Amino acid sequence: MKTTYYSASMELSIPSELGYEVIARDAVAAFALRMGFTHERVEDLKTALSEACINAIEHGNMLAPNLRVNVACMCDNDRLLVEIHDQGLKHHTPAQMPLSMADKLAGLGSMRGMGLLLIGQLMDEAGFDPNSPDGNRFHLTLYRQHTVEHVPSQRTE
Amino acid sequence: MLEDELNVGIRQREGVAIIDLMGDVTTFAEEKINSAYREVTEGGARYVLLNFRQNDYINSAGIAILIGIVTEVNRNNQKLAVSGLSQHFQKIFRMVGLAQYAEIYQDEDEALQGFKSATTA
Numbered sequence: 001m002k003t004t005y006y007s008a009s010m011e012l013s014i015p016s017e018l019g020y021e022v023i024a025r026d027a028v029a030a031f032a033l034r035m036g037f038t039h040e041r042v043e044d045l046k047t048a049l050s051e052a053c054i055n056a057i058e059h060g061n062m063l064a065p066n067l068r069v070n071v072a073c074m075c076d077n078d079r080l081l082v083e084i085h086d087q088g089l090k091h092h093t094p095a096q097m098p099l100s101m102a103d104k105l106a107g108l109g110s111m112r113g114m115g116l117l118l119i120g121q122l123m124d125e126a127g128f129d130p131n132s133p134d135g136n137r138f139h140l141t142l143y144r145q146h147t148v149e150h151v152p153s154q155r156t157e
Numbered sequence: 158m159l160e161d162e163l164n165v166g167i168r169q170r171e172g173v174a175i176i177d178l179m180g181d182v183t184t185f186a187e188e189k190i191n192s193a194y195r196e197v198t199e200g201g202a203r204y205v206l207l208n209f210r211q212n213d214y215i216n217s218a219g220i221a222i223l224i225g226i227v228t229e230v231n232r233n234n235q236k237l238a239v240s241g242l243s244q245h246f247q248k249i250f251r252m253v254g255l256a257q258y259a260e261i262y263q264d265e266d267e268a269l270q271g272f273k274s275a276t277t278a
Contacts, residue, residue, distance in 0.1 A: 018184060022214060043245040050216050101254030105228050111221035114253050118217060121252050 008035065012071040014053070016061035016086075021053035024071050028082060032142070035075040041142055044122040045082070051115035052084045052126075052138050060086030060136040079124075080142045088135025092128070165189045167197055171269050174202035179210050182219030190222050198233055204272045205230065208265050209241040220253055227258045236275065240268040 010031050014020040025046045032042045053069055061067040067087040074081045098117045099109045119126045125141035163180035174197035178190070197205060207223070209215075230237040238260040242250065250256050262268035 021216075022181075040245070043243075047216075047245070047249060050214070054216060054218070101224065101257060104224050105231065105258070107228075111224045112218065114217040114220050118249065118252060 007074075007076045009075070010073045013068050014071070016057045016064055016067045016069060018054065018057060018063075020069075021050045021057065024053050024069075025050045028071065028073055031073050031075070032080055035080060037080065037142060037144075045080075045140070045142060048119045048122045048126065048140050049082060049084070051119050052082075052140060055092060055115055056084050056086035056136065056138070059090060059092045060088050062089045064089060078144060082140040084138045084140070085132075086135045088132075092136045163189055165193045167193050170265075171273070173204040173206050173269055173272050174200070175206045175208050175265065177208045177210075178213070181214040182209075182222065183214065183216050184218035184222075186219060187222050190226065194226055194229065198229070198235070202235065204236050205238075206265065206268050206272070207237070207239045207259075208268075209239065209246070211241060211243045213243075213246075215246055215249070220249075220255065223255060227255065231258070236272065238262060238268045238271060240265050 008031075010027070012024055012027055014024050028049050029042050029046050032045055033039075037045070049071070053071070056069040057063060061069065067089070069087075070083075070085045072083045072085070074083075098113050103109060104111055119140065123140050124143045125139070127139065129137040129139065163178065163182065163186040165186075166177040166179070168175050168177070176190070176193045176197065178186075180186075182190070194205070207226070227237060237258065239250070239255075240262040241264060242261065247256075247261055250259075250261060260268070260271055262271055
């Protein structure tokens with residue numbers, strides 16, 4: 001028998017201050033659990049959402065305390081979509097290929113920059129909306145029928 | 158800043174310097190973790206265990222701190238392991254490649270056994 005889930009949505013607005021991503025994470029996790037996603041998938045979502053919010057706070061809004069990060073969640077029978085929207089002091093253009101661990105250890109770049117790599121591996125879909133007219137819009141999608149394999153995409157030694 | 162407290166403890170057990178990390182490992186944790194690592198290294202530690210608590214939050218900034226520790230461990234010819242990570246964060250450590258440089262154990266006892274096996278091998 002096919003399970004029927006009801007459609008639901010939720011919106012949050014947080015200040016551009018590190019630490020608030022944890023509050024957004026916990027709220028969205030509670031929402032996803034209520035919508036019937038498994039504990040394991042919700043753990044993936046928690047990490048991905050935290051990283052997306054940190055990017056919005058640090059890179060999009062550049063830690064300006066008067067700017068907000070909005071988080072909108074929409075869920076239906078097929079998927080959970082979360083959109084993270086900052087007020088875009090800076091257009092966030094991440095590097096095409098994050099450095100491998102070996103490169104980082106060799107001092108070839110910053111120790112940071114793992115956030116988008118993690119998001120890409122944990123979510124079924126994720127990415128920036130290239131046509132956003134007002135700040136950076138980044139979306140995360142979890143499908144109820146999970147088909148993506150978690151294969152590390154980093155280069156190895 | 159909405160800062161989450163990380164409590165860091167240092168102790169010795171069976172020749173291993175254990176750094177207990179209780180709380181969130183984020184950008185706010187850098188000084189505490191680096192300070193604990195410096196202290197055990199200055200005390201002559203050859204084997205270092207980062208002992209996490211199952212339910213903690215580790216973000217990419219926290220992972221960056223741990224990559225810095227791996228760099229120092231390599232430079233100082235020490236051996237590093239981690240224990241106490243939840244299944245989720247064990248997966249995260251494998252995804253980012255940290256597992257290539259630090260053995261991951263379920264708990265402290267298993268880690269100590271692992272260090273012992275490595276020294277007798």
